[in-house]
Amino acid sequence: MSGFFDRLRGRTAGKGSSHAAKERLQFILVHDRINLPPERLQAMKQEILAVISKYVDVDSENVDIALEQRDRDSLIVAEIPFTGGNERDEARRRLASDTRGKTVDNNTDDG
Amino acid sequence: MGAKVITITSGKGGVGKTTTTANLGIAFARMGKKVVVIDADVGLRNLDLIMGLENRIVYDLVDVIEGRCQLRQAMIKHKQFAELFLIPSAQTRDKTAVSPADMIQIADKLRPEFDYILIDSPAGIERGFRNAIAPADEVLIVTNPEVSAVRDADRIIGLLEANNKGPGKLILNRVKAEMVRKGEMLSADDVTDILAIKLVGIVPEDETVIPASNSGIPVTLNENSRAGIAFRNIARRLTGEEVPFMQLEETGTFLQRLMRLFTGSQSSE
Numbered sequence: 471m472s473g474f475f476d477r478l479r480g481r482t483a484g485k486g487s488s489h490a491a492k493e494r495l496q497f498i499l500v501h502d503r504i505n506l507p508p509e510r511l512q513a514m515k516q517e518i519l520a521v522i523s524k525y526v527d528v529d530s531e532n533v534d535i536a537l538e539q540r541d542r543d544s545l546i547v548a549e550i551p552f553t554g555g556n557e558r559d560e561a562r563r564r565l566a567s568d569t570r571g572k573t574v575d576n577n578t579d580d581g
Numbered sequence: 582m583g584a585k586v587i588t589i590t591s592g593k594g595g596v597g598k599t600t601t602t603a604n605l606g607i608a609f610a611r612m613g614k615k616v617v618v619i620d621a622d623v624g625l626r627n628l629d630l631i632m633g634l635e636n637r638i639v640y641d642l643v644d645v646i647e648g649r650c651q652l653r654q655a656m657i658k659h660k661q662f663a664e665l666f667l668i669p670s671a672q673t674r675d676k677t678a679v680s681p682a683d684m685i686q687i688a689d690k691l692r693p694e695f696d697y698i699l700i701d702s703p704a705g706i707e708r709g710f711r712n713a714i715a716p717a718d719e720v721l722i723v724t725n726p727e728v729s730a731v732r733d734a735d736r737i738i739g740l741l742e743a744n745n746k747g748p749g750k751l752i753l754n755r756v757k758a759e760m761v762r763k764g765e766m767l768s769a770d771d772v773t774d775i776l777a778i779k780l781v782g783i784v785p786e787d788e789t790v791i792p793a794s795n796s797g798i799p800v801t802l803n804e805n806s807r808a809g810i811a812f813r814n815i816a817r818r819l820t821g822e823e824v825p826f827m828q829l830e831e832t833g834t835f836l837q838r839l840m841r842l843f844t845g846s847q848s849s850e
Contacts, residue, residue, distance in 0.1 A: 486764020491728050492771045499735050499775065542738070542748060542777045 500537045504544045511537065518548065527553045583692035584617075587699050587819065588717035590749075592733030594704030596725045597754040600790065601812070602701035603631040604801040608816035610665035611801070614696040617656065619687070620670035621713040622703035623679055629669045633660065633797020643671035646683045652690055661802075676708045681715030688716035706740055714741065719819075720749035721781065726756055726767035735776055750781040752815060757786045758829035769826075782815035784808050785829045 501507055506514070515535045522528055529551040538547050589602045599622075606618040620628035623643065629635040640655040645668070652668075659665040668687075671678065684700070691698050702713030714720060720741055724734040734751070741747035753769050760766035773780045787808035793800040800809035807827075814824045 488726075488761070488764050488767050488771060491767050492775060495728055495731055495775050499732065502732065502735060503739060539777070542742070 496539075500539055500544060503539075503542075504537070506537075519550070522550055529553045584615075584688075584695040584698045586688050586692070586716045586718045587697060587721060588621075588702055588713050588719075589699060589721045589723060590702035590710060590713060590737055591704060591723045591730070592706065592737040593724070593730045596723050596730050597784070598704070598723050599627050599631050599701050600794065600799070601721070601723050601752060601754065601784075602628060602699050603799045604809070604812035605816050605819075606632070606665055606667075606697075606699050607659075607662070607799050607801040608813045609697050609699075610659065610662035611813070612816060612820070613664075614820075615664040615694065616662075616697045616699065617666045617668060617691050617695050618699045618701065619668045620701050621679070621684065622701060622709060623670045623674055623676045623712075624672070625703065626670045626672045628701050629657070629667060630797065631794055631799065632667055634667050634669075635797070638669050641669045641671045642687075643674050643678045645687065646679060652687065676703065676712065679709075679712050681712050684712045685716045706736065710737075710740075711744075714744060714746050717746055720746050721752055722749045722778070723752045723754050724772065724776075725754055726761070726769075726772060731767065731772055731775060738776060738778060748778045750779045751776060752782040752784065753780065754784045755786045756783055756829060761829075780826075781818050782811060783826055783829065784811040784815075 501511065515533075518535060519528060519530065519533060523530075532549075532551050534547075534549040536547055538545050587605075589598050589605070591598050599620075602618055606616050609616045618628060618632070619642065620626060621642070622628075626641075629638060634657050637657045640650040642655065644650045645652050645655045655668050656666040657669065659667070688698055688700075698716075700713050700717065703709035722734050722737055722741075724730045738748050741749050751773065753772055756769065757766055761768045767775075769780060769783045785807050787800065787806060789800050789803055789806040790808050793803065793806070799812075800806040801812045803809045807829075810827060814827065817824045
């Protein structure tokens, strides 16, 4: 309903250029504020991962290192999952194949 | 305890700092406050012209600092308000003629006799900006709903914080309600989301502003100007009064207003 009126008034949700302006500003200001351009952030991420990987096995496909804003404070939030090495991978695979057929039932019971 | 020193700054040029300073000065004077406005843009004098006082200048800020005149002699009384004064900037000097310590000294001399001291900062983040914020008790950041102005405002807020003057309060100037509604201009909510500082005023784009500058009679003196109302509201908020943000648009056809009512959508304040 309101979408209909929005179209009548020439607005399509999220499609105006102001949306792009806001997203672009939010992205670049995070970098401006800590004086760390996107390229440098990328290099830093690689280094962080390299250091952590020296000590533990990192599940590199699921790593998430991002800059965040809380009010005007900037922080780096990193989610770096470990893989448990070969043994645990093996156990996980076995578990997955054992439970494959039951997943739906289990979910219903739990919920 | 004396006057509150408020510096008006922006980073980017051309967003309306001088217009804002002139209008707030007049708005405070209308409220019966004793006010001095200081043009801190040394080398690019303009506040005098916007306030219609350009023909009365004898001495300027640099004359005071270099001891060629008394502070009182450089204070030009406004035509209409006996307790509103302008200290013009020097036209033929550059910003190195003034130091942050000079500004603090001048502000301290004025404080006992006034309620508000408004300082119009030059654009940029160099010496002139540092001069302008040095004596500030409060800083207003003027910006427009445009990417470059918002980015520069963010940089200014960061510098204010680094100088223990932050975070400052935001004035969003030249908002076009119709464009905001079409999603083609950042809204006040968007800009405050991005900058994360307190909003103290939203000034609509208004065709009365340029004629007001042309004639040296700021829009605050025009009872019917929407920009003038917005500036008067900002002055009231700065004195601590709770003033709701006005609806930016009363124009539009009956049908448009009916539709807005129907869809419950907010006017883009």
